[in-house]
Amino acid sequence: MTLTTEPPAETTTTELLHFSDVAMTFPNGTTALSGVDLTVKKGEFVTVVGPSGCGKSTLLRIASGLTPATAGETNVATKRIGYVFQDATLLPWRTVQANVELLAELNGIPKKTRVAEAAKAIELVGLAGFEKQLPRTLSGGMRMRASLARSLTLDPELFLFDEPFGALDEITRERLNDELIKLFTEQQFAGLFITHSVSEAVYLSTRVVVMSGRPGKIVETFDVPFAYPRDPEIRFTPEFAELAGEVSHALRKGHS
């Protein structure tokens, strides 16, 4: 795991994820995605917003290899992929420490190394002191932190987030957004984040991609000009409001 605190390098040409004309039709005939072109480069944090059921999550499943696309080309340039699910998906019988070690353990990393890596990741997400706790004793936000830490142990180059904070309350969600920005600037992964919150999308990302309803298509893309690290207060600036307004507008247009 890299622990450098430099800001992410200027957008380089390293494409970590590339979708070209990707489509997904389920066996029952439903078309979830059609004609999706999307590239995520190193140093980018791309957020996909769209109405429920527009295939946003399917996009992540295709990127991670959980579900193969039915058409188009998907290129993933790294094997180090972090995947954060909607739920924390912690194993209830494992302590926080053992949960965070899980992925390294499944990848056959020796005990000593993975213990150290897990400890570092736990520290990074602010869960130090909770290592011996079981998931049932943690709050929703803390479980999500543990889930983030678990993926961090893989030192991901490409980090996929499937509405990870959707179930959390507003305050917890905003705090975790800030922590995520901090992780992004420190760890320099490429992020692909799914959400249905416009404000979360604009706040987190370098780029916001708006998808239409079924079948999911990319209808508009917005570059977010704000520099990292971001001050939570930018949410209340006119520039932020204007951009969020445009994204919302595109979202409504795509939905109708």
Next chain:
Amino acid sequence: MTTTAPPTGPVATNPKIRTMSRASDMPKRRGGRFPSWVPPVIVFIVILAIWYFVSYVLLDPARSFLVPAPHVIIEEAFLDPKVLGDIMGALGRSAGVALTGLAIAIVIGFVWAVAMSQARWIERSLFPYAVILQCIPILALVPLIGFWFGFDFPARVIVCVMIALFPIVSNTLFGLQSVDKGQRELFQLQKASRWTVLLKLEFPAALPAIFAGMRISAGLAVVGAIVGDFFFRRGEPGLGSLISNYQSRVQGPELFAAIIVASLFGVVVFLVFGWLGKLAVGRWYDYSK
């Protein structure tokens, strides 16, 4: 957050039975000021009172052997070293049969369930037979088992196994299959092998259901041991044949004493397996849910 929610509860388990020992955790209703052990003790005293009433008032003295009063049972059976010795010897033999049968049922049931969880076609081929096993009145098979395997220890153990097998199979299978989809995908993303998924995900996730199944099966194994004994009256008597003997010799107090011991044995087995389950998974799994 719903992911970490444990399996909703093993099949073939009555939730009321599972929460029985947790009276103290239940929401306070009326009468919550007594310690939790007080109400059952009051009920016990009421039962004793009714018992005495039946024994001394309702029954003609000449027929009071039908329901001997509790103190008579204690004096004439439990305090009689010969009777107590007979009952305890029988208890030991029945316990040996029940626990051997249970152990074999656990092993067979577990292997059976794991095999079914590994492939859909194995499940499709084998599950109907688990259900059939459950539907056959085992009592109807007992004479056949005696016919084939003789009337001694092995035949009795086979009866226990057949009676105790189904809850282990169905609960283990249910537990293995109740794993959360997200957790499965988590393993899938790391390209974990079938064996790793079984060992590190499915088996631990199934433990609460497995223990719930074991507790049911333990109770059934006790029933099996006594039933088997009723039929196969060979060799030293177990609780079943002892009860049957006392009944045919019209030995009321002894009959009651043997029945009480058999019941207590069932209760103890149930409690021990409940306790074992709590010991194994109580740390992370809340059985009262």
